[in-house]
Amino acid sequence: MKKEIKIALLTILSAVMLYTGFNFLKGTDFFTRTRAYLVEFKDLDGLTVSRPVMLNGLAVGRVANVEVRQNQKSGMFLLTLDVRNDLILTDVTTAFLGDNGLLGGKCVILEIKNGNKLVGGEMLKNGIKPGLITDLGGKASPLLSKVDSAMLQIKNLLETFNEMKGDLANTFKNLNEITTSFKNTLKSGQIDNILTNVNRSLQELQGKFTPILDKTNQLLTKANKLELEETLKKANGTIGQLSDILTSIKKGEGTLGALMKSDTLYQNINKTLLDLDKVFLDLRENPKKYVNISILGKKEKK
Numbered sequence: 086m087k088k089e090i091k092i093a094l095l096t097i098l099s100a101v102m103l104y105t106g107f108n109f110l111k112g113t114d115f116f117t118r119t120r121a122y123l124v125e126f127k128d129l130d131g132l133t134v135s136r137p138v139m140l141n142g143l144a145v146g147r148v149a150n151v152e153v154r155q156n157q158k159s160g161m162f163l164l165t166l167d168v169r170n171d172l173i174l175t176d177v178t179t180a181f182l183g184d185n186g187l188l189g190g191k192c193v194i195l196e197i198k199n200g201n202k203l204v205g206g207e208m209l210k211n212g213i214k215p216g217l218i219t220d221l222g223g224k225a226s227p228l229l230s231k232v233d234s235a236m237l238q239i240k241n242l243l244e245t246f247n248e249m250k251g252d253l254a255n256t257f258k259n260l261n262e263i264t265t266s267f268k269n270t271l272k273s274g275q276i277d278n279i280l281t282n283v284n285r286s287l288q289e290l291q292g293k294f295t296p297i298l299d300k301t302n303q304l305l306t307k308a309n310k311l312e313l314e315e316t317l318k319k320a321n322g323t324i325g326q327l328s329d330i331l332t333s334i335k336k337g338e339g340t341l342g343a344l345m346k347s348d349t350l351y352q353n354i355n356k357t358l359l360d361l362d363k364v365f366l367d368l369r370e371n372p373k374k375y376v377n378i379s380i381l382g383k384k385e386k387k
Contacts (some may be wrong), residue, residue, distance in 0.1 A: 118170040119146060120205035124180040124193070126162050132182060132191040138166050139185060140195045145169050148193060166193060166209075175200030176207070183214035 126132075129151070138146035146168035154163055168174065177200035185192035194214060367374070 119167040120170055120174075121149065122166045122168060122174065122180075122203070122205065122207060122209050124164050124166060124209045124211050126164065126182055126211055128182075129162055130182060130191055132164075132193070136190065136192050137185060138168055138180075138193045138195060140172070140197070145172050145195070164193070168195075173197075174203045174207075174209070176203060177210070178203070179210040179212050181212040181214045 132148065132151075134148050134151055136148045137144040138148065146166055148164055149167040150165040152163040152165075154161060164180075166180065174195070174197060177198045179196045179198075181194040181196060183192060183194045184190070196212075
């Protein structure tokens with residue numbers, strides 16, 4: 086009898102441990118009190134029961150239940166979230182459907198803002214956060230469009246180059262022929278002959294122009310010489326005339342000569358100035374002698 090009791094107790098203990106372990110693996114914490122909140126989603130995108138409820142990267146609860154509601158316009162699925170009791174949610178808290186890392190699967194992400202405190206059982210606002218792959222796909226779409234356009238341009242360029250390949254081959258062939266012809270010309274000495282002829286022509290032109298330049302130089306020299314001789318001749322004549330004038334003055338000829346040779350004119354002018362000075366002095370001292378003015382008029386003689 087005692088053996089059967091032990092077996093029964095061991096079976097019950099094993100069942101309890103199995104249930105507890107299974108729920109623990111699902112995220113059920115029997116030692117932490119929680120509060121239940123509700124949220125609606127139109128699409129779960131793979132979210133299942135026991136998926137974590139995250140807050141800034143920390144698991145603060147789990148998805149306790151998923152209820153399907155076909156006739157509700159607000160949302161097809163009603164989720165019950167078990168959130169830790171020590172976490173205070175407000176009436177402006179939003180529950181987003183998002184990704185738990187790159188390979189972590191779907192989860193519910195809470196975003197808590199300041200507002201009125203909730204006590205549990207309230208409906209939370211919902212939202213959707215795009216996953217990393219979705220976000221990268223949205224950002225990569227314009228880039229892929231540009232890459233596709235660039236590849237199309239490269240393809241058109243290659244096609245154009247392929248069409249021009251024959252023309253380029255002909256062009257290089259013509260260049261090769263021209264280069265070969267130029268080399269042959271250099272080897273045959275034709276360019277040397279041309280340069281020799283040009284040099285000979287220049288020497289002949291120089292020989293023809295040299296006498297002409299010499300004659301021109303002689304003409305210019307003669308013209309300059311004649312002009313200088315005429316100028317000197319005029320200058321000599323002018324100097325001779327000036328010498329004759331100075332000689333006449335020196336001899337006392339003419340008015341300037343008389344002034345330079347005789348001081349009679351100087352003495353006469355000096356004497357005249359002295360006489361005028363005496364007259365002015367006498368006029369100042371004896372004015373009545375020269376001016377007789379009567380205010381009342383002359384008296385008649387009886």
